[in-house]
Amino acid sequence: MSQLATAGSPPATVRKFSLWHEMRRNWVAYVYISPFFILFAVFGAFPIVYSFVLSFQQWNGISTPQWIGFENYARLLQDRLFWLAMGNTVFIGVIAHIPILGGAMVLAFIINSAAVRFKHFYRSAYFLPVVTSPVAVSLVFSTLYGVRFGLINWVLTWLGFQPIDWWGGSGEWIKPAIILLFIWRWLGWNMIIYLAGLQGINPELYEVAAIDGASLRQVFFKITLPLMRPIILFTLVLSTVGAMTLFDEPYMLVGVTGGANNAGLTIAMYLYDRGFKFAHFGYASAMAYVVSAIIVFVSVLNIRFFGRSNTEA
């Protein structure tokens, strides 16, 4: 009887708990989707929350954590290496992403145009670095960058130039070396995203432009770019996250200290160094929260700037 009553006209109290009620009615479905949420809670949400708590503690991983308030954050602000790593990360991120995003857009436009043959080949070729194992990449690039036995220096000396001392001096060649590797690895990834975006643009627009006699340049700047705006925003946000968490490339090339003058030390490497090598988990957590805050801030800026007028085609 009560079943019928609730089905007929639900009283206010029931409506208040309608979500709970719905969940109870469909509990089998919820059980089926629960594995993701359970795993996320254990491996995603819990670490996120716990590291926030840890950032106010001093903890070496084994003994009892000590509550030290904002001391980790205060020390972070005075830590020379933290600011150096921050500077390196921003420098590498900004300088590398200009050719990555610009080049990816141009390549995607070229490959998408009707004139190019063997599209599949080019798409795979440019995407290959993304799926290559970082260890293999590091081996190949350390052969390229070798000081005495490196391929690049061999070519340079053959052409009559001075060989480059990649890791020595005050470390001025370390950042270029990392940036080159970074560009090589991530150009194809962004190109594939842009290519997907380009293929989502209605070809009729291009036909209309052609009928109106628009030049290729006009087509690119007046049709392609504006319509690609949401895609560009997407890659910018991904790139911000990617740059702030830059770890593999410099770690492979110069090791955990970042080489001469810590020139290749990025914020993610420093975090790893302090957290997992020296077991300063509280300090590393504080650093992680500062980095997350910066990523959110820059992403919001990106969205404000690029996401303002979304051209809903």
Place this chain on the structure above:
Amino acid sequence: MMQPTFRPNHRRTAANFLIVAAMLVALLAACAPAAPAGEGATSGQPVAGPTTITVWGWPAADVAYQSFLADFEAAYPDIKVDIQMMPTSEEHDKLLASLAAGAGAPDVAMIEINYIDKFVAKGGLVDLLTEPFNAGQYKDEMVAYKWAQASTPDGRLVAFPWDIGPATFFYRRDLFEQAGLPSDPESVAELVSTWPGFIDVAKKLTNPDEQRWAIGNASDIVYTNFAHRNLFDADWNCAVNNELAVQLLTYAQEARNAGVDAKVSNWSAEWQTMLGNDSIAMQYGGAWFGGFLKGWLKPEGVDWEGRWGIFEVPEDPGQNWGGSFLAIPEQSQNKEAAWKFIEFALARADSQNKMFAAVDYFPAYIPAFDDPMYQEADPFFGGQKTRAMWVDIAANKIKPFITTPMDAQAEQIFMSYVNKALDQNLDPQMTLDEACIEIEQQTAPDKEEALKLRQ
């Protein structure tokens, strides 16, 4: 009465629930770390079947374990050993993570000297001086400095000494001859008995046109005296700006400026290539480096037999680089079996020497040195009695030194300043003063924590 259509009948629901629950359990079981094997055997009831202990390590420790495992299994038929190998840094990271998490640690963990300080200051490992282990009985039979490294400031012993790294320079006899230098160990030792003598020899060995340099990296000259030790003084104040460090850095700069080092980092791919290409004539290393030369460093198709020799570090031959320990995590369910394994492996001359013969891990267990093997000439080193030299260094020449729980981090900062001074030709004293300021700053929290234990 109408049955609401959305409502499944009870029996089906129960069945569904069971299926889903089973799936969840299977999923979680797949994700969870494997339960320590053999748990059942020791939990309460008398030992029925064999106990299995998990032993971690990194290559070539597996070869070392295998060399005496048959003896161990014959002596303790109830204990089965499950050996798990992974890369060095991964093993330590995993151990630290499992100690922090309170689950997933092995019964026997291997710990390298560069990481031991991280564990000394913290809990998580069994104090081997307590019952039923009573490791204290072996104290006088172990190389003293090795014992001290695994002892905590509050007097516990958290790991048991395995091997030490009495350190020497390794040199290529054939390259010395090509440079017109004598190549027999006695004459070489005389030439390089001082650092200026060492640098003179280095200059004669170097010939960039033939792609040949005397040493891989000039920073090794400083590292000889500071590998994992003496970075702090007895009061735990930074000591890397002392007279010795400044003097060694000055010599290292002289070597760098004379162009006798190849400016490659140890263990890099390029360094390995250069060793194989006859481009590096001398290399600093612990006794274990001999094993590397005979093994993975030797290039394919090259016969290095008889082409290497060793000489002691100039001016102060009592040097050590490297060495490892075995430890039992608190969370182990098979602590007694684990201790039997450690005792059998490390506190018996026979097993220690089998491992030494297999992988050149130099025993920290002094009675092992009585074996005639230590007086034998090694054909790989042109018949030089290298083992006797290492024993002499370990037993007679190494002076007591200071290790602290802050060493790993201090060493990293110190060596990065040493490289900076070499790369930019900076004033040694000023650079090392800066290094000390940074070391004091960066290690302050750890020092504070460790000092509490020391009281």
